[in-house]
Amino acid sequence: MLRKTGNKSLPERIARYSFLIYLFFIFFGTALPFREKIKEIDEKQTVNIVNQLVFTTLFLSSCLCLFVRRHDFAALFRKEKYLTLFLFWCLLSLIWSDFPFVSFKRLFQVVTAVTVSSAFLLYVRSSEEILSCFKIILYLFIPLSLLSILVVPGAIDPTTLAWRGLAPSKNHLGQISLVSIIVWYQALRQGSLMGKSLSAFMLMISLVLLLGSESATSLSTLAVLMFLGVVLKLDKKFRSFAIGGSFFVLVIVAVLAVTLSIFFLGPDIVASFFGFFGKDVTFTGRTDLWAHILGEAKGHLLLGCGFAGFWIIDNPDLITLYKDFVWLPNQAHSGYLDILNETGLVGLSLFLLMVLSYFVRSAKLERPHFWKWFVIAALIINFQETTLFRQNVMTGVMFIFSYLALYADLVTIRDL
Numbered sequence: 001m002l003r004k005t006g007n008k009s010l011p012e013r014i015a016r017y018s019f020l021i022y023l024f025f026i027f028f029g030t031a032l033p034f035r036e037k038i039k040e041i042d043e044k045q046t047v048n049i050v051n052q053l054v055f056t057t058l059f060l061s062s063c064l065c066l067f068v069r070r071h072d073f074a075a076l077f078r079k080e081k082y083l084t085l086f087l088f089w090c091l092l093s094l095i096w097s098d099f100p101f102v103s104f105k106r107l108f109q110v111v112t113a114v115t116v117s118s119a120f121l122l123y124v125r126s127s128e129e130i131l132s133c134f135k136i137i138l139y140l141f142i143p144l145s146l147l148s149i150l151v152v153p154g155a156i157d158p159t160t161l162a163w164r165g166l167a168p169s170k171n172h173l174g175q176i177s178l179v180s181i182i183v184w185y186q187a188l189r190q191g192s193l194m195g196k197s198l199s200a201f202m203l204m205i206s207l208v209l210l211l212g213s214e215s216a217t218s219l220s221t222l223a224v225l226m227f228l229g230v231v232l233k234l235d236k237k238f239r240s241f242a243i244g245g246s247f248f249v250l251v252i253v254a255v256l257a258v259t260l261s262i263f264f265l266g267p268d269i270v271a272s273f274f275g276f277f278g279k280d281v282t283f284t285g286r287t288d289l290w291a292h293i294l295g296e297a298k299g300h301l302l303l304g305c306g307f308a309g310f311w312i313i314d315n316p317d318l319i320t321l322y323k324d325f326v327w328l329p330n331q332a333h334s335g336y337l338d339i340l341n342e343t344g345l346v347g348l349s350l351f352l353l354m355v356l357s358y359f360v361r362s363a364k365l366e367r368p369h370f371w372k373w374f375v376i377a378a379l380i381i382n383f384q385e386t387t388l389f390r391q392n393v394m395t396g397v398m399f400i401f402s403y404l405a406l407y408a409d410l411v412t413i414r415d416l
Contacts, residue, residue, distance in 0.1 A: 012123040015065040018058050019120035023137045025054055026397050033166045059112040062119040069122045072411050080407040082354035089347050090307035097306020106308035109391045117401040121408035134183050142205050163212035174215025175394045180206035182373050221380045286333045293332040297341040304344035335382035371402035
């Protein structure tokens with residue numbers, strides 16, 4: 001018999017508060033804001049005691065809640081399969097990782113995202129309740145970030161003058177602002193007039209922060225999401241003419257064909273386009289880094305070097321890389337390359353199966369699944385930023401949460 005507190009059981013309250021605390025630390029981080037950019041290798045750290053304490057506590061509390069709902073938890077993972085298989089493969093990869101302990105700690109934080117999200121999703125009663133948790137955190141983060149930009153010099157990057165607010169970098173602020181825009185857009189579609197007005201206000205602040213961050217990746221992702229949203233609405237209207245679905249596929253194929261044609265046949269147009277945004281065709285040196293990481297991946301193409309086992313300061317291969325890339329990257333700036341390099345073709349294949357199964361299940365779902373937009377956003381951003389299965393990166397966490405939200409809907413009765 002579960003102990004009740006009000007209308008909610010004790011495990012439900014623990015799951016809810018654990019998720020809120022988890023979100024707070026994902027948005028605000030566990031280190032002080034306004035830190036200077038790391039310029040020397042010796043300044044990089046691999047140990048964060050606050051991280052270890054906070055996320056270990058949240059993991060254990062969520063495991064307690066999942067034990068109470070263990071049958072639903074087992075049903076959830078029987079339905080989804082591929083995330084479980086991918087994480088199991090990552091665990092196996094620690095056997096051949098040169099830094100198994102560091103890899104384990106980083107994998108543990110990904111598993112924490114899975115357990116905290118699963119516990120919350122299995123207890124929550126409606127999508128409105130889920131959204132309210134994000135709104136609580138965003139009510140704090142978005143206004144405080146804007147205020148910090150206005151009054152704290154360190155909230156603006158001194159070299160690029162791009163905004164970073166309370167986030168560690170402009171790209172992090174861009175990703176959080178993008179997530180915020182999606183949340184407030186959804187909130188704008190429901191509730192009272194006062195609630196909609198407040199949602200519109202928060203959406204505008206989020207858009208201002210996104211523009212101020214000058215994060216080309218997040219800005220372009222927002223543009224793609226808006227385009228997809230328009231196409232899906234048109235596709236829905238065309239269903240009455242029995243051409244729904246085909247219209248969506250036709251538009252996507254046409255856009256891809258035009259994009260590839262311009263890229264290969266009109267390089268001057270591509271250069272001018274990137275120049276308009278202050279970028280170049282190398283994506284600010286990313287293409288050189290991609291070539292280097294691809295070369296690393298070829299050395300262990302099937303199995304990888306071990307989950308999160310490359311970007312470690314004690315890795316001799318990383319020290320060699322830093323001789324050519326003096327800006328000291330801590331990721332490949334392409335999450336798919338990092339997955340290939342660390343988990344090999346086996347891990348990348350499991351990941352692709354995970355994504356494919358998600359969209360197949362989502363397409364068959366007879367009710368709306370709002371969280372798919374976060375999955376799409378994360379997949380787009382991951383082309384130029386490594387965000388998936390990384391320690392406490394906003395869009396990576398949203399990918400895991402949104403992925404699990406679909407399967408939680410399939411095993412629980414939820415008011416959508």
